[in-house]
Amino acid sequence: MSDTTWKRTKYAAEIDEDDYNTEMTLCGWIQSTKNLGKMAFIHIRDRSGLAQVTALSKTMGPELFKEITSIPRESAISVRGVIKQSPQARAGWEMIPYYVKVMGEAKTPLPLGVVDKVDADMDTRLDNRFLDLRKPEKQAIFKIRSTILSATRDVLLEEDFLETHTPKIVAAATEGGTALFKMEYFDRPAYLNQSPQLFKQTMMATGLDRVFEIGPAFRAEEHDTVRHLNEYTSIDVEMAWSDDEDTMEILEKVIQRAYTDVINNNFMCLEALKRTLTVPERPFPRITYGEIIERLQEKKLKIRDEGSGKMRTIQWGDDIPTEGARIIAKERPSLYFITEWPVDLKPFYIQPKDGEFRVSKGFDLNYGEKELVSGGQRVHDPKLLKEMFKRKGLNEEDFHFYSKAFDYGMPPHAGWGLGVERLTMIISGVSNVREVVLFPRDKHRLVP
RNA sequence: GCCCCGAUGGUGUAGCGGCCUAUCAUCUCGGCCUGUCGAGCCGAGGACACGGAUUCAAAUUCCGUUCGGGGCGCCA
Numbered sequence: 001m002s003d004t005t006w007k008r009t010k011y012a013a014e015i016d017e018d019d020y021n022t023e024m025t026l027c028g029w030i031q032s033t034k035n036l037g038k039m040a041f042i043h044i045r046d047r048s049g050l051a052q053v054t055a056l057s058k059t060m061g062p063e064l065f066k067e068i069t070s071i072p073r074e075s076a077i078s079v080r081g082v083i084k085q086s087p088q089a090r091a092g093w094e095m096i097p098y099y100v101k102v103m104g105e106a107k108t109p110l111p112l113g114v115v116d117k118v119d120a121d122m123d124t125r126l127d128n129r130f131l132d133l134r135k136p137e138k139q140a141i142f143k144i145r146s147t148i149l150s151a152t153r154d155v156l157l158e159e160d161f162l163e164t165h166t167p168k169i170v171a172a173a174t175e176g177g178t179a180l181f182k183m184e185y186f187d188r189p190a191y192l193n194q195s196p197q198l199f200k201q202t203m204m205a206t207g208l209d210r211v212f213e214i215g216p217a218f219r220a221e222e223h224d225t226v227r228h229l230n231e232y233t234s235i236d237v238e239m240a241w242s243d244d245e246d247t248m249e250i251l252e253k254v255i256q257r258a259y260t261d262v263i264n265n266n267f268m269c270l271e272a273l274k275r276t277l278t279v280p281e282r283p284f285p286r287i288t289y290g291e292i293i294e295r296l297q298e299k300k301l302k303i304r305d306e307g308s309g310k311m312r313t314i315q316w317g318d319d320i321p322t323e324g325a326r327i328i329a330k331e332r333p334s335l336y337f338i339t340e341w342p343v344d345l346k347p348f349y350i351q352p353k354d355g356e357f358r359v360s361k362g363f364d365l366n367y368g369e370k371e372l373v374s375g376g377q378r379v380h381d382p383k384l385l386k387e388m389f390k391r392k393g394l395n396e397e398d399f400h401f402y403s404k405a406f407d408y409g410m411p412p413h414a415g416w417g418l419g420v421e422r423l424t425m426i427i428s429g430v431s432n433v434r435e436v437v438l439f440p441r442d443k444h445r446l447v448p
Numbered sequence: 449g450c451c452c453c454g455a456u457g458g459u460g461u462a463g464c465g466g467c468c469u470a471u472c473a474u475c476u477c478g479g480c481c482u483g484u485c486g487a488g489c490c491g492a493g494g495a496c497a498c499g500g501a502u503u504c505a506a507a508u509u510c511c512g513u514u515c516g517g518g519g520c521g522c523c524a
Contacts, residue, residue: 032485039482056482072476088483109458109476109494117486118460118474123516178523195524222449223522232524322520371524419524433524444516 006078006101013048015083015093025080026051026095027103029134030073031115040069044079045134052094053079054086060098068100074114074131076104122434129439129448140269141436144262145424149214151261152235155254161210161237166199168192168216172398179220181230192218195417198402200238201349201378204413205405212237214420224443226432227370229421231441237375238415244351244361244377247414248337251365251373252282255335255423262427275429280335284365287332288340290316295331296324317342322369329368338364348388351377357391361414367426375416382406 009024028046042053057065071077081097112120112128114135125132132138153163169185170193180191196213203211217234235254239247259279262270270277293316301324302311314324320338341364343350343357350362362376379385385406389396396403424436434440439448 034484034487035481036484036487037481039484041484041487043485050485052485054483058482086483088485090485111458113459113475115486116459116474120459121516124459217524219523221522223520224517225519225522228523234524319522322522374524417524422524 005080005099006103008046008078011048012044012046012051012091015051015091017085019083020085020093021082023080023082024095025078026053027078028076029114030071030075030077030106032073033069033071035069038065040065042068042079044077047139049136050091052086052089052091053081053097054089054094055097059096064098064100068097071100071102072106072108074106074110074134075102076106077102122432126434126440126445127448133438137272138435140266140272141424141428141430142438143269144266144273144428145420145436147261147265148258148424148427149420151257152212152214152254154261155257156212156237156250159210159250159253161212161239162208164200164203164208164211164213165215166193166196166213168218171401181218181220194219195234196236197347197349197417198399200236200415201413202402202405204238204240204378204380205408205410209240210238222443226434227422227425229433229437229440229442232433232437233420235418235420236415237417238378238413240411240413242377242414243412244339244363244375244414247375247377247416248363248365249283251375251416251418252280252284254418255284255365256280256282258423258427273428273430275427277427285332285336286339287336289320289338289342289345289359290340292320292324292328292338293318296320296327299327301327317344319345325366325369325371329366332366333368335365335367335372338366343391346376348385348392348394349378351379352384363416365416365418367422370422370426372422372426373416373418375414377412377414380406380410380412382410 005025007025008027010019012026012028015024026044026046028044028051031043031045031050034041038057040055042055044051044053055065055068078101079095079097080099081095083093084096085092086094110131112124112131114131169183169190171190178194180194183190183192195217196215200211200213213236215234216231218231220230221228237247237250239250256279259277263277263279293314296314301314303314303318303321304310305312340353340359341362343352343360346360346362350360353359353361360376362374364371365373379388382403385403386396389399421433421436425433428436430436434442
């Protein structure tokens with residue numbers, strides 16, 4: 001029989017009075033060693049929290065004492081000993097060890113201190129992400145992210161959606177506009193997909209009716225901000241026989257459940273992040289694009305005219321610049337929909353609301369100045385789709401693989417795409433999108 | 449792509465022409481300590497991104513390179 005004494009009996013946080021005076025094994029990383037000479041306190045950290053191992057030279061002998069106190073911090077170890085009640089210990093108990101095995105010794109000095117009293121730059125942290133993520137407040141973000149994803153799946157499956165996956169390697173430009181990463185597909189050029197948009201819409205012509213996909217999206221834009229990534233995770237939803245209002249309602253349910261589940265399941269994480277949350281009420285406030293422009297005009301927001309290059313007051317038809325979004329965010333710091341966007345500011349697949357191609361059935365969901373979601377009712381009439389291609393200056397031929405589905409019975413449909421990272425940022429209360437991705441990909445960072 | 453800003457021990461910083469043989473904290477190593485949990489005390493170790501220029505003198509000024517930070521546009 002193989003020796004299994006090194007295997008974990010319980011996580012630190014699972015140990016209680018019933019375990020007192022029993023022999024157990026703790027597994028984790030040495031967070032700190034406080035050596036008082038004849039007595040030492042070794043704090044072992046595992047996923048659940050901290051455990052105190054109290055070593056006594058007198059009872060364990062000077063050799064084992066020396067051995068256990070000289071293991072470098074952040075080494076992965078397994079300690080076996082007896083759990084003893086202890087009023088002086090924070091947890092009310094401590095382990096008196098008799099056996100220690102170093103499973104993975106840490107080199108010194110550490111490239112990044114886990115509990116050091118000095119902060120490290122984001123760059124240093126990301127270069128040593130495995131150490132950075134040993135910090136409970138960094139782990140908390142990813143536990144929250146996981147909850148958000150499972151909450152999303154729960155709601156969508158309850159609402160009769162089917163989870164799907166579409167290709168990330170594509171032959172040609174998808175929506176147009178965004179720059180794509182080029183790659184080699186055997187002997188042909190190919191691209192990494194910027195969004196599942198065209199594929200999920202194609203699914204609407206199949207009879208599957210309601211689909212969603214959680215997957216990566218790639219954008220080759222050289223945007224270098226705290227809210228953009230070149231690889232991000234998108235929750236994409238598309239529903240047939242539905243309009244913009246139907247899909248907004250599903251979105252509200254998803255967001256609401258994400259908040260609820262995080263509050264219910266990640267109490268400790270929120271505490272680690274010093275974050276208090278309240279579940280947003282449905283329906284979320286709706287404000288039209290036109291109302292936003294009027295408000296910005298009242299605030300005398302000036303923008304640079306694309307044609308003349310001169311500064312002028314913002315007007316209907318202009319995109320909302322970052323500065324404008326901040327002005328609105330002061331009045332609406334939480335979640336709100338922006339509806340009735342101009343047709344010209346939305347992609348070709350967004351349904352115009354009228355025959356004049358002025359206002360569309362596209363919407364955004366914002367949290368303050370942050371854009372969280374973009375969605376809308378889609379164009380489903382093939383004739384109108386052709387006209388939209390023309391209006392946007394797109395070549396219909398390039399989209400044949402997609403438009404073909406519209407020629408054989410495409411029902412009305414609507415949907416949206418939500419940035420998982422942005423929702424995680426909002427719920428976790430962190431300000432840099434890189435915080436919520438294990439190994440973020442931005443303009444400069446490709447390793448690790 | 450454009451505009452600002454920055455680079456000093458493992459980590460985070462101070463210094464911004466000579467007083468620098470470079471500050472402080474953290475860290476690492478050694479010593480003392482039987483109740484530590486931001487331990488304490490004593491001792492030691494470790495750095496001016498790279499290349500050029502100006503100057504009697506450069507961590508400090510200038511140019512270039514590399515790397516990083518922030519903002520704009522665009523977006524999720």
